[in-house]
Amino acid sequence: xxxxxxxxxxxxxxxxxxxxxxxxxxxxxxxxxxxxxxxxxxxxxxxxxxxxxxxxxxxxxxxxxxxxxxxxxxxxxxxxxxxxxxxxxxxxxxxxxxxxxxxxxxxxxxxxxxxxxxxxxxxxxxxxxxxxxxxxxxxxxxxxxxxxxxxxxxxxxxxxxxxxxxxxxxxxxxxxxxxxxxxxxxxxxxxxxxxxxxxxxxxxxxxxxxxxxxxxxxxxxxxxxxxxxxxxxxxxxxxxxxxxxxxxxxxxxxxxxxxxxxxxxxxxxxxxxxxxxxxxxxxxxxxxxxxxxxxxxxxxxxxxxxxxxxxxxxxxxxxxxxxxxxxxxxxxxxxxxxxxxxxxx
Amino acid sequence: xxxxxxxxxxxxxxxxxxxxxxxxxxxxxxxxxxxxxxxxxxxxxxxxxxxxxxxxxxxxxxxxxxxxxxxxxxxxxxxxxxxxxxxxxxxxxxxxxxxxxxxxxxxxxxxxxxxxxxxxxxxxxxxxxxxxxxxxxxxxxxxxxxxxxxxxxxxxxxxxxxxxxxxxxxxxxxxxxxxxxxxxxxxxxxxxxxxxxxxxxxxxxxxxxxxxxxxxxxxxxxxxxxxxxxxxxxxxxxxxxxxxxxxxxxxxxxxxxxxxxxxxxxxxxxxxxxxxxxxxxxxxxxxxxxxxxxxxxxxxxxxxxxxxxxxxxx
Numbered sequence: 001x002x003x004x005x006x007x008x009x010x011x012x013x014x015x016x017x018x019x020x021x022x023x024x025x026x027x028x029x030x031x032x033x034x035x036x037x038x039x040x041x042x043x044x045x046x047x048x049x050x051x052x053x054x055x056x057x058x059x060x061x062x063x064x065x066x067x068x069x070x071x072x073x074x075x076x077x078x079x080x081x082x083x084x085x086x087x088x089x090x091x092x093x094x095x096x097x098x099x100x101x102x103x104x105x106x107x108x109x110x111x112x113x114x115x116x117x118x119x120x121x122x123x124x125x126x127x128x129x130x131x132x133x134x135x136x137x138x139x140x141x142x143x144x145x146x147x148x149x150x151x152x153x154x155x156x157x158x159x160x161x162x163x164x165x166x167x168x169x170x171x172x173x174x175x176x177x178x179x180x181x182x183x184x185x186x187x188x189x190x191x192x193x194x195x196x197x198x199x200x201x202x203x204x205x206x207x208x209x210x211x212x213x214x215x216x217x218x219x220x221x222x223x224x225x226x227x228x229x230x231x232x233x234x235x236x237x238x239x240x241x242x243x244x245x246x247x248x249x250x251x252x253x254x255x256x257x258x259x260x261x262x263x264x265x266x267x268x269x270x271x272x273x274x275x276x277x278x279x280x281x282x283x284x285x286x287x288x289x290x291x292x293x294x295x296x297x298x299x300x301x302x303x304x305x306x307x308x309x310x311x312x313x314x315x316x317x318x319x320x321x322x323x324x325x326x327x328x329x330x331x332x333x334x335x336x337x338x339x340x341x342x343x344x345x
Numbered sequence: 346x347x348x349x350x351x352x353x354x355x356x357x358x359x360x361x362x363x364x365x366x367x368x369x370x371x372x373x374x375x376x377x378x379x380x381x382x383x384x385x386x387x388x389x390x391x392x393x394x395x396x397x398x399x400x401x402x403x404x405x406x407x408x409x410x411x412x413x414x415x416x417x418x419x420x421x422x423x424x425x426x427x428x429x430x431x432x433x434x435x436x437x438x439x440x441x442x443x444x445x446x447x448x449x450x451x452x453x454x455x456x457x458x459x460x461x462x463x464x465x466x467x468x469x470x471x472x473x474x475x476x477x478x479x480x481x482x483x484x485x486x487x488x489x490x491x492x493x494x495x496x497x498x499x500x501x502x503x504x505x506x507x508x509x510x511x512x513x514x515x516x517x518x519x520x521x522x523x524x525x526x527x528x529x530x531x532x533x534x535x536x537x538x539x540x541x542x543x544x545x546x547x548x549x550x551x552x553x554x555x556x557x558x559x560x561x562x563x564x565x566x567x568x569x570x571x572x573x574x575x576x577x578x579x580x581x582x583x584x585x586x587x588x589x590x591x592x593x594x595x596x597x598x599x600x601x602x603x604x605x606x607x608x609x610x611x612x613x614x615x616x617x618x619x620x621x622x623x624x625x626x627x628x629x630x631x632x633x634x635x636x637x638x639x640x641x642x643x644x645x646x647x648x649x650x651x652x653x654x655x656x657x658x659x
Contacts (some may be wrong), residue, residue: 062628062634063634065634065635065638066586068583068587068588069577069579069584070393070576072572073577074390075634077386078624078625078628078629079628080382081377081382081383081386082375082377082628083377090387093488093579093581095488095490095491095577095579096577096578096579096581099501099576099577165486165487166487166488166581198486200583225483276505296628309381319349
């Protein structure tokens with residue numbers, strides 16, 4: 001019986017370790033990204049904390065450690081029961097999140113999405129990159145590089161690396177990319193060696209894919225990375241995965257996101273161009289919008305936001321915009337990026 | 346007094362005390378834990394693991410292990426989803442096929458353990474990859490949805506304030522408990538785990554028993570896959586990734602000895618409940634997700650250590 005008591009005490013001790021006393025009356029918001037193990041989200045968290053500090057509210061950043069649709073839904077459900085004043089979600093799967101979004105809305109908790117949308121879930125606002133436009137910018141960049149580096153080639157072979165095959169934001173980027181290529185590449189044929197290779201947001205997996213694909217297609221001309229995952233790895237790892245520094249010189253790598261390790265790759269000439277999102281702004285604006293909704297109500301907040309009409313229905317989308325980075329402007333970009341993506345402890 | 350003493354000796358009482366203490370503690374420290382909404386949310390989350398843990402308990406009692414349940418969950422979900430969505434199967438027919446897939450994976454595991462004499466750890470570890478790979482092959486990597494209402498109701502529906510999956514869980518737990526404790530086959534499962542050579546000498550067809558437990562385990566993993574797919578409204582090829590660890594932990598906390606011969610459905614259920622209550626409680630208390638993982642691991646180690654000490658003392 002003594003041992004049993006010890007277990008109860010141990011459990012209680014562990015639970016009290018980080019016990020936060022609930023502040024009476026203070027607004028609390030939840031932002032739930034796809035996972036916690038991707039440095040991209042550090043910027044969202046930093047933006048969220050900055051807005052929360054400024055507005056004097058409490059903001060919680062929580063998600064499953066590894067991307068999992070079920071665990072994300074279960075976690076959000078726990079917060080709905082706990083009671084929060086607003087929820088922002090970047091859903092792993094737009095369908096899987098519908099149930100908890102509806103549950104929150106029914107309880108009077110406003111729900112918005114950021115970074116990746118779930119348009120049919122009932123959420124009020126989407127704050128994020130216009131991913132089609134972002135992908136389009138990537139396509140324009142690639143077309144420019146093709147004209148510069150592949151003058152003598154008539155057929156250009158490209159590979160696409162993506163995260164989860166079903167992620168709406170990633171597929172919109174790929175579509176934009178392909179459309180821009182179709183428009184801006186003149187007098188050459190662009191061929192994709194295969195369907196997009198999915199790494200499921202796992203950096204290690206993405207590096208492995210790059211390695212295998214580079215070996216399989218020794219005449220590959222370029223890559224489009226619909227997200228930054230393999231480019232978070234150290235420079236030497238990336239270079240080796242792409243087939244060595246000599247091959248990299250003529251390899252046209254265009255990627256997404258502008259985290260510091262990626263910028264270093266642009267500086268080193270390993271990556272030719274990046275189109276960056278603004279996750280800091282997404283985090284910041286999410287809290288601002290949720291705060292407004294809690295203070296003046298959803299209807300009044302929506303009146304202030306940009307309206308779009310999609311398939312005859314009114315929708316509210318805040319485009320957080322993109323940054324285009326190439327070797328020309330990467331140095332100026334670096335300092336700002338290091339601050340935005342810093343993991344604050 | 347005598348029956349009270351007998352009750353206190355029951356192994357599961359310790360777990361029950363821990364579970365109730367935890368719940369009371371959370372009820373006091375947070376105002377939301379002991380609400381109907383939250384309790385049933387927790388029970389619903391526990392259901393998916395508990396259903397699989399019933400099968401896992403049986404496998405571990407035979408001194409085996411099954412690492413492939415997460416993959417079986419995903420594969421079954423993908424198969425039934427595809428049949429419903431793209432091949433015009435009725436929900437019932439699709440689910441039946443999904444359950445057969447679970448039985449099939451279980452049978453494959455059983456054959457590897459009994460006929461090829463592979464260690465269960467190795468055999469099911471291989472199946473973990475095979476099952477997951479097949480889920481990706483069949484689905485092409487894409488999630489599958491939507492589904493007819495009659496299917497979704499199995500996961501999202503309620504009977505009163507009881508979520509439907511909870512009803513499945515209760516039924517499965519009761520049937521498993523009765524099966525293990527009160528049937529001849531159930532007793533044979535314990536015998537095989539306790540001392541497989543002795544069991545053979547007594548005339549128990551040990552190979553058949555082993556096949557049975559792995560097939561039951563595969564079947565229950567498929568049931569969980571079906572219910573998760575219905576709850577989420579979408580089947581994903583990566584569903585269930587890593588869940589085998591939670592299922593094994595639930596059984597271990599519940600007193601199922603990894604050496605075999607010992608374990609109970611009641612204990613496993615409470616093991617699953619303790620983990621579910623912990624996870625939920627930590628969110629309500631505002632504890633970071635990273636520390637939650639540390640806490641869960643600590644509890645697993647503590648529970649198993651206590652069980653080891655207890656069995657060594659007796």
